[in-house]
Every structure is written in C-alpha cells, then in structure tokens.
Amino acid sequence: MSEPAKPAASAPRRRFLKEMAGAAGGACLLAMGVGLYSKQARALPAQAIRPPGALAEDAFLGACIRCGLCVRDCPYDTLRLATPGDGVVSGTPYFTARDIPCEMCEDIPCVKACPSGALDHGLTDIRQADMGIAVLIDQENCLNFLGMRCDVCYRVCPVIDKAITLEMRRNPREEREGPATTRHAMLIPTVHADTCTGCGKCEKSCILPEAAIKVLPAHIARGAPADHYRRGWEEKSKAGGSLIGDQVKLPVRGLDGQSAPGGQP
C-alpha cells in the first residue's frame, strides 16, 4: 500500500517546490535587475537641479516617494516631475534653470509640501538652500569677460553682492592694443559658492543664446581642498607671523633692477 502512495504524495510536493522555486527565482531576478538598473540610471544630468532642501542625491532617492506635492505647491511652475526619457529618475522633482529658475520664495512652499522629508524641513531660510552652484562656464563668450558691461547675472542675483560680486580686473587688450578710452577694466561676475543657492536666476537671464553662466550640481561644480593642505598666508595670520622666519629674496634673471616680475618698469 505504501509503495504506490509514495510517488503520488511526493509528485504534488515536487511540483509545488518547483513552482515555488520558479516564483522565488523569477522574483529575485526581477528585483535584482531593477536594483542594478536603478544603480546605473541614478545619475542626475548636470542641468537638472533638485528643489531647495533636497537631501544629497543618494539619500534623496531613498526618501522621495514621487508624489509631486512639491510640484503642485510651487507658485512659479518651476518644478516638474521627471518622466521616463527625461534622464532624471522617473517621478522625482527637478527644474531646469534656463527654462524656469527657482524664485526663492521666503516661505519655501515646496519644502513644506513634502510629506516624506526628501526635501529637508530643517530648511527654513531659503538663503541657506543648496540647490546647486552657478558657474561662469564660458569665459570666452561672456560679455563682461570681453570687457563690456553686461552685468545681468549679477543684477538679477537674489543674493546680489554676496553670491555674485563683480571683481575688477585689468583688461589684457589694453596691453596688446595700447590704452584706449573704449577699453575699460573688466568687471568679472564672480560666484561665491558658500552663498550661492543655485536658484538659477543668473542662468535664466544670461542674454547670450546659450547661457555663459550655468547652475550645476555641487558635485560637478566644485573641487575639494585636500585635507593636508595648509594655506601659508592663513597660517601666517593665525600664528601672527611667518612660521619659517624671513625668506631670502633671490633676484629674477633678466629682470634685474625691476621691482617685480611682470610689473611696470
């Protein structure tokens, strides 16, 4: 009796195990594929800027639930939710500064609307926002670099004179072509990363057909100082004097009798 019953009892079990293994294997493979896909497709294009208060990109992708409430509460239609094909992780909010920049609302409604905290509710002062950093990326076409007075990016900056300053610099054309009243000094728009919020007003307003100043995510825009570097002049002022004593001044060959290399005779 027990002989024929054995295969009859184990066949359904074997089938069950096989089906289960198939289901489990398929599910794990699919999840693994999606996991790998998410790893390879998480890079944010340089022109896509996250809303104010967004957590660092890796943490953001673990926090944002893709609800779009920030998009809805943005009074200027700056934010949009990415769709597949945008190059931004589908369903996450971003803006393109050249299209519509962030207007830096005092009450930061997008952050308040975020239910997940992917936009950090600790951000209460919009001037502390870190959406990106403006970089004057094309110094060959920027009108101020050509010695003209455009200044538009500087003028529209909501943190004018802190995030962007105009730094006077000598116009090298004067040296090449001789002094002339039409060539005045260059006033170079200079971004200060610690105060720039990345709102993108400068990029939006750049009068060139393609903006010479662009907002980029910090990880693209910025270098990082090496931990072991010391800036001599800072150390000197901290110590109240040179740390290595007086330095010997050596003559520079070919410039004997002149005060400084490259200076006026």
Next chain:
Amino acid sequence: MSAQHPGVEAIAAKGWLRAHKWLLLRRGSQLGILAAFLAGPLFGWWIVKGNLAASLTLDVLPLTDPFVFTQMLAARHWPEVSAITGVLIVLGFYLLVGGRVFCSWACPMNVVTDAASWLRRRLGLKGGRTPHDATRLWLLGAVLLAAAITGRLVWEWVNPVSMLMRGLVFGFGAAWVFVIGVFLYDLLLAGRGWCGHVCPMGAFYGLLGKVALLRVSAHRRSACNDCMDCFAVCPEPQVIRPALKAAGQTHPVILESACTNCGRCIDVCSQDVFRLGSRFNRSEQ
C-alpha cells in the same frame, strides 16, 4: 454561459443596469479619483493634490500609499509627520474594507488589465504561461530587500502602476511603454498575470486584506446553476471555490485576501448568489 460572453444570462434575468451595477460603481470610483486629481491641473479646482503615492485633499487630509511608505522605511528613511498620518488613515481604511479594494476601486491599472482580460476572453486567447500566485509575494519581499540593500526605492524605477498614475496626472513621457507592456503581458503572455500574479503592490494590499471586515459572500449558493460566469469574470478565480462550493470551509464568505471586492461576480450572477457584507455574517439562504 459561454466563457467568451459571461453575464448574458444575468442581463436577461436582471436587466443590463443591474448586471453592471458594481462594474459601473467601480469605474465611477476610478474615474472619480482621477477626476479629483485632474481638476486641479486642468481647471484650477484643487480638490486633491499629488497622486496615489501621497496626496493632500482640500489642504487638510493627507493620504499616503502604504506600499511606497514601506519601501521608504526599507530604504532607511524616516518621513515627516504628514506622511505618517496619511499612511495610518489609508491603512485603517483598507483594513476595514479589504486591502485589494485599492486594486479594483482606486488603481488606474485595473482599467488596463480589465481591458486586456476582456479582450483576451473575446479573442479566445489561451496561450502563454501564468506565473505562480506566490510570485507577487516573493517579488514584494525582493523589492523591499532591494530597497534595504541599495537605500533607494528601486521598485519605483519601473513600477508601472505608479507610472500610470503619475503619467495621467503629471504627464506621461515614455511611461506609456510600461503601461502598454502590462497590457500586452496580460493579453498575450499571462491572463490576469499582472494584477493577480506579479504586482508587488497588489500583494502588499492583499496582506492588508487578511482581516478586512467587508467581504463577498455566496449566501445563496444553493441557487448556483454552475454557469461558471463568476469564474470567467473573477480576476482571482481561485478565491470563489471555497465559498461557493464549500471546498475546505463550510461558510459561504470569501475570506481569501486576494479577493479584490470588485463585485463583478455579484453582477454577472443571474441567480443573485453573491452579495457584499460583513465577514462575520455567515448566514445562508
């Protein structure tokens, strides 16, 4: 009746309207939810903002999808209070009415897979290979594990359900591809494959339905004439047999959590065998 045209007898017996009552209510619910979300962007009437992942109704009522919420917790992120309030309200609601009520009454993908299933029935397509029922549970576990390992909501990279909802409310982009993919999968490869076998979101809501109060009961099962129409239209046909044919249980209430409470069986039954009621009402006629 014929498996290609279930419900013909019911229409003859009860009239078209009564034979489509629950279907119409369900489509009304699905369209109503969508309309509420779209009234804002289309006409400026901001009844509901957001989408099914998280929303804010009339600027006071937060609702959060517990599945995406769980993914977020798995990715080790702790949310703001409004998301927690929202998820508790939604959990409470679906624990009461049945988890997979989300699938059949709210989820926009239901219209897509119902359409695929209808067309498959009409065309008499039989081929393909439907994965095991438990695939969705495994997938649910696997995507939560993947979220925990990577710290990202990995399923949301490809989740056709949230893509469809977002697409409808915020614009599609290439998200159509995923939706058409689900439609073709259900039409050609696996009948009722997506919602009933693969979707981890449905599996999640199914788990919520284990203790749901609202259930379908085959309370007049003695009147059943074995026309099989309920089996033909049911998105989870395996849940009917225990209740209707007293297979493995004695009472007529469908307690299987996979049942979506869609009520289509009530519609297509010419003998009025089924009704919607409390899980504790096990009476029979």
